[in-house]
Amino acid sequence: MINVFIGYDFREAVAYHVCSNSLIRHSSQPLAIHPLSLNNLRFYREKHIDGSNQFIYSRFLTPFLMEFKGWAIFIDGDMLLREDIAKLWEMRDPSKAVMVVKHDYKTKMKQKYLGSKNEDYPRKNWSSVILWNCEHQANRVLTPEYIQNSTGAHLHRFSWLPDELIGDLPKEWNWLPDEFGENEAAKLLHWTLGTPCFFDFADSPMATEWHKEKGVANYCEQLAVADLIKT
Numbered sequence: 001m002i003n004v005f006i007g008y009d010f011r012e013a014v015a016y017h018v019c020s021n022s023l024i025r026h027s028s029q030p031l032a033i034h035p036l037s038l039n040n041l042r043f044y045r046e047k048h049i050d051g052s053n054q055f056i057y058s059r060f061l062t063p064f065l066m067e068f069k070g071w072a073i074f075i076d077g078d079m080l081l082r083e084d085i086a087k088l089w090e091m092r093d094p095s096k097a098v099m100v101v102k103h104d105y106k107t108k109m110k111q112k113y114l115g116s117k118n119e120d121y122p123r124k125n126w127s128s129v130i131l132w133n134c135e136h137q138a139n140r141v142l143t144p145e146y147i148q149n150s151t152g153a154h155l156h157r158f159s160w161l162p163d164e165l166i167g168d169l170p171k172e173w174n175w176l177p178d179e180f181g182e183n184e185a186a187k188l189l190h191w192t193l194g195t196p197c198f199f200d201f202a203d204s205p206m207a208t209e210w211h212k213e214k215g216v217a218n219y220c221e222q223l224a225v226a227d228l229i230k231t
Contacts, residue, residue: 001029001030002029002030002031002032002085003032003034003066003071003072003073004031004032004033004072004075004085005034005062005065005072005073005074006023006033006034006035006036006074006076006077007036007054007056007059007074007076008035008054008055008077009054009055009077010037010054011054012077012078012195012197012198014195014214015077015078016035016077017217018210018214018217019075019077019080019081020033021213022080022081022213025081025216026081026083026084026085027081027084027085027086028084028086029086031085034065036055036058036061037054038054038058041058041061043144044058044144044147044148045144045148046148047148055077056152057152057155058147059127059130060127060142061142061144061147062074062130062132063132063134063135063139063140063142064143064144066132067134068134068135068139068140069134069135070134070135071089071092071132071133071134071135072132072134073085073088073089073129073130073131074127074129074130074132075128076129076192077195078190078191078192078194078195079128079129079188079189079190079191080210080213081188082186082187082189083187083188087187088169088173088187088188089131091131091169093133096133096136096165096166097133097136097139097165097166098131098133098161098165098166098167099130099131099133099167099168099169100129100158100166100168100174101129101168101170101174102123102126102166102168103123103124103126103171103176105124105176105179106120107119107120107124107179107193108178108179108193112192112193112194121153121156122157123156123158125174125176125190125192126156126157126158127155127158129169129174131167138161138162138165141160170187172186172187172188173187173188174188174190175188175190176192177189177191177204177205177206178191178201181205182206183206186206189206189209191204195210196210196211197210
């Protein structure tokens with residue numbers, strides 16, 4: 001069973017469902033999909049006032065929610081799987097506390113969806129896909145209280161960990177088409193500036209794939225009209 005935690009924001013609920021559908025369609029192994037929605041996390045009080053989405057800090061609760069046991073994956077909701085998540089799962093390295101795509105880039109836009117600020121900072125987008133070693137001793141510090149009282153810079157730069165405990169994932173597993181352009185080799189697409197559900201980003205690079213996946217998620221097979229008449 002692969003535990004996958006997905007960021008959920010009611011302002012773009014469709015993004016979560018499209019992302020989940022792509023996960024299910026491509027996975028060769030059983031999945032346990034968990035939405036990270038603040039209304040489900042009553043034990044955690046969000047004290048931060050920065051951030052562009054509602055799961056910007058709750059993602060760091062993943063080891064706690066797993067009772068510091070086993071492994072789990074966190075992904076943002078503005079993503080689309082093009083490959084079997086089991087292949088990412090196979091990359092687990094027990095010597096690491098987390099494994100991430102180590103992006104190093106400057107953004108094209110200073111403002112993203114819904115007018116949110118989009119600033120450059122060290123290790124930007126490292127925390128948008130995390131392969132968590134939840135039972136690693138170094139992650140036991142991640143209690144709700146610790147997360148509530150830590151800065152964004154501390155958490156998103158994985159500052160509670162020494163660098164040698166932060167493992168590498170291939171860039172194709174967190175590809176930013178709106179920043180980097182199209183890539184047919186990408187395994188996971190991440191529209192970090194804005195999910196294509198937003199009008200301003202509906203025509204972003206590779207957005208056609210997101211719209212197709214939305215159509216698949218909305219699909220419902222119907223009886224033929226003649227059969228309906230007979231019943």
